[in-house]
Amino acid sequence: MTASSTALPPSSRILGTGSYLPARRVTNQDLADQLARDGIETSDDWIVERTGIRARHFAADGETTSDLALPAARAALDAAGLTADEIDLIIVATSTPDMVFPSTACLLQQKLGIAGCAAFDVQAVCSGFVYALSVADAMIRTGAACKALVVGAETFSRILDFKDRTTCVLFGDGAGAVVLGASDAPGLHATELHADGRHADILCTPGTVAGGQVSGVPLLRMDGQAVFKLAVGVLEKVARSVLDKAGVPETDIDWLIPHQANIRIMQGTAKKLRLSLDKLIVTVDEHGNTSAASIPLALDVAVRDGRIQRGHKLMLEGVGGGFTWGAALLTY
Structure with missing residues (x-):
């Protein structure tokens, strides 16, 4: 099923949101106790002060991306008032797929009990959801799809080095989803995507599979200071560029929903955009950094608790390994 080619929609709009967290909640103290068994010292205060994170969720053994x-997608479909067979495009943003191939999107399609529509993954790490949303929007505007399921989902706990206190405390697992549909009403106003592979080494998981064996290091590596310096600068710049494209002043932003990496980066970006911290959606304290899942997770939380209302203008933005970054301005 594809959209009609005779009347292309002027916009795409979020029709519904959903999210899911695995059952196992891991506090900072839980991690501190685990690290202490290996002679590595950390504390709840140390983690909160540097990141704003108090807890995160980890997938159970055998629980895949x-x-x-799946439950995030089903919740978004329910919120949109649609059934899975009405979807004609599935895009999953993830850096932790179930397997080398097929794509996690194809596996999700099978679990939803549908077949035939296009399904593929997008890999831009923590910027992945903004990348996926931009691709889905473009496909809807050009008539290649009518209703898209866009999901960010991660099981980052599988690639963490639990002997590195500077990284293992940062990340969590989860999923967030939106249903995007063609609309005559204002929806996505503008998006912008960027990458700079010269900085690939500051945030990476440098492992692969070769000859049936793991080659390289299949665990996350990060230069935190380098990431911080790059992140704050590029996030402000890309947000302003998207506002300029849309012809919207920063004062019209009702909510800033950044990728939930670190409270300092998030607050720094809000201040550079001259936004009150009251307009910042924060879930990093309870979810940690769920990479591509963090933006749609935070979006769904704020929709369901009533903060985000129809007609509100939202700025979504993310930065991740690659080095990648991007932003999207939309009316919810």
């Missing part, structure tokens, strides 16, 4: 994506 597509397993997390």
Whole structure:
């Protein structure tokens, strides 16, 4: 099923949101106790002061990325008032797929009990959801799709080095989803995507599979200071560029929903955009950094608790390994 080619829609709009967290909640103290058994010292105060994170959720043994994506997708479909067979495009943003191939999107499609529509993954790490949303929007505007399921889902706990206190405390698992549909009403106003592979080494998981064996290091590596310096600068710049494209002043932003990496980066970006911290959606304290899942997770939380209302203008933005970054301005 594809959209009609005779009347292309002027916009795409979010029709529904959903999210899911695995059952296992891991506090900072839980991690501190685990690290202490290996002679590594950390504390709840140390983690909160540097990151704003108090807890995160980890997937159970055998629980895959597509397993997390499924309930998030179903919740978004329910919120949109649609059934899975009305979807004609599935895009999953993830850096932790179930397997080398097929894509997590194809596995999610099978679990939803549908077949035939296009399904593929987008890999831009923590910027992945903004990348996926931009691709879905473009496909809807050009008539290649009518209703898209866009999911960010991650099981980052599988690639963490639990002997590195500077990284293992940062990340969590989860999934968030939106249903995007063609609309005559204002929806996505503008998006912008960027990458700079010269900085690939500051945030990476440098492992692969070769000859049936793991080659390289299949665990996350990060230069935190380098990431911080790059992140604050590029996030402000891309947000302003998207506002300029849309012809919208920063004062019209009702909510800033950044990728939930670190409270300092998030607050720094809000201040550079001259936004009150009251307009910042924060879930990093309870979810940690769920990479591509963090923006749609935070979006769904704020929609369901009533903060985000129809007609509100939202700025979504993310930065991740690659080095990648991007932003999207939309009316919810």
